[in-house]
Amino acid sequence: MNNKNLVSIIIPTYNRVDDVIKLIDSLFLSEYRNIEIIVVDNNSMDNTTNIINSMYLNRELPVKVITLDRNLMAAGGRNAGIKHAEGEYLLFIDSDNIVPSNMINLLLNGFIDNPDLGFIAPVTINVNKGNTIFTMGGFYNFLTSMPINIYGGIKMEELENKINIKEYYSTKLCQNAFLVTKEVIKKIGGFDEIYYIYYEEADFGFRINKLGYKMYISSKAIIYHHHTMNKKNESKKLRDWGIQSPDVAYHLSKNRTIFMKKFAPWYCKILFFLFFVHVFCIYYSLIAVINKRIDIAMAIIKGYFSGFFLKVNYNIKIGIT
Numbered sequence: 001m002n003n004k005n006l007v008s009i010i011i012p013t014y015n016r017v018d019d020v021i022k023l024i025d026s027l028f029l030s031e032y033r034n035i036e037i038i039v040v041d042n043n044s045m046d047n048t049t050n051i052i053n054s055m056y057l058n059r060e061l062p063v064k065v066i067t068l069d070r071n072l073m074a075a076g077g078r079n080a081g082i083k084h085a086e087g088e089y090l091l092f093i094d095s096d097n098i099v100p101s102n103m104i105n106l107l108l109n110g111f112i113d114n115p116d117l118g119f120i121a122p123v124t125i126n127v128n129k130g131n132t133i134f135t136m137g138g139f140y141n142f143l144t145s146m147p148i149n150i151y152g153g154i155k156m157e158e159l160e161n162k163i164n165i166k167e168y169y170s171t172k173l174c175q176n177a178f179l180v181t182k183e184v185i186k187k188i189g190g191f192d193e194i195y196y197i198y199y200e201e202a203d204f205g206f207r208i209n210k211l212g213y214k215m216y217i218s219s220k221a222i223i224y225h226h227h228t229m230n231k232k233n234e235s236k237k238l239r240d241w242g243i244q245s246p247d248v249a250y251h252l253s254k255n256r257t258i259f260m261k262k263f264a265p266w267y268c269k270i271l272f273f274l275f276f277v278h279v280f281c282i283y284y285s286l287i288a289v290i291n292k293r294i295d296i297a298m299a300i301i302k303g304y305f306s307g308f309f310l311k312v313n314y315n316i317k318i319g320i321t
Helices: 017-027 048-055 073-084 103-113 156-162 182-188 200-210 236-240 246-263 266-290 294-309
Strands: 007-013 035-041 063-067 089-093 117-126 132-135 138-141 146-149 168-170 177-181 214-225
Touching (some): 007 073, 017 048, 035 048, 063 073, 073 089, 089 103, 089 182, 103 117, 246 266, 266 294
Parallel strands (some): 007 035
Antiparallel strands (some): 089 177, 117 177
16 A cells, blocks of 8 residues: 555444445545545444445455444544554544545645645535535634534535635634644644543644644535434434433533633633533523433533543643554
């Protein structure tokens, strides 16, 4: 395998073997051929490892499966993939995506056009919500501790009618899919596994930004995200907030506080810890109670207290060479 300009594609997954197959099949159609595909199986119960190994054995493009003995979620799964990646570039993709054939080429062009670039991501299109923009990058409002998602919920063609779309947009974070250099990974040390789920991508982006690298969204590069729809008995509001289960609600509540500890300016921290953190805890808990999810309300409160006492990690090491 030619490691020069090799792109290692890291796909963490848990119980989504059908989605992973669709994603890999789309990657096999990529115009850019110097790739390796690394599937990190987070101890799935749907036979992901055996199915992927049997389907893609001795194919034109290499497919590695890394099988973990417990679910380390996105952050831990990505770190496990990083340790097995041989490429100069690392492309992280969530398992519920379809990749157009030109996407990798377009992202790599970003590094050619911008020598001081450290991070680039495609525009994510949410297929299950009318092909609207899921994310086109984002920033963070440290006064309220709320993320700002650029152009979310708008169709690309509608956006094109409103503004003159640039080829590259500056960002400080991006979810779902993004490409970085191995040099960047060596400097920042991978993903902070304290988050487990939620905020690990924002943390990753902000640490890259603090090193002085440029971070862009390529408006020409597109990826199609098949986001999970609400279940019949599930509150749409809770689902839209991403707190559809007690486990997720706990980590979302906890991680907001951890992220603010690590990156917020001192004056925003004062406002957050004196006011906003308490308001968010009460508000989300009440919404959960109104929706008859006492279990989620209790998880939010538990995460609220955990975030105060957990120590943050500013020096992440994952042992890559």
